[in-house]
Amino acid sequence: MSNIEQCRDITELNCLCQIQLNQAIKDIKIAGINPLIVETYRSQVRQNYLYSLGRTVKGTKVTWTQISIHTKRNAVDVVPQRIVDGKMTAIWNAKDSETKKIISIMQKYGFEAGANWVTSPDSPHFQIKGVSTKGKSYSLTNTNSFITKMIQKALNEKINAKLTVDGKWGANTTKAVNKFRKKFGWKEDGKVGVETLKKLLA
């Protein structure tokens, strides 16, 4: 595959991002929506190519940045698709009710929605920003407010942790993570790794 080709492969994403996306897709399908994964990982070469369109290369501008979370394997573009006039059609419309449902489900799974951006809103875009892509777990030192909210909510549901869902990972959140981990006999290290995340979101 050439470096500037579009990649739709979920397994090219960061391992934690994959778990969140897979759960979201499950819910999106349960809601009766057929999601189209438009793009997952993007090489920097492709990002630079996209940026050049409408600037140094003839074409229409498609992006406003050379720095994208797609290159960090922590972003995905998703739109609904459905039959329109007898043809399967991707829906690129922020006001579409299925688009709105996708946005709400993706947010539930800790994704920041590009639809909410004040400047240049990007409704198909979902990302996990500001977390280490090398880290295989979320923790006090590796999280963002969207991820923390998702974890706090899940801990409230799974072990009745009674956390305030405020997106601030404090001592109580770590304590609840450890209480949850203990249930499975796992080390109480305050981390939400792949296995913990799977159990939390299941």
Ligand SMILES: [Zn+2]
């Ligand atoms: Zn995107």
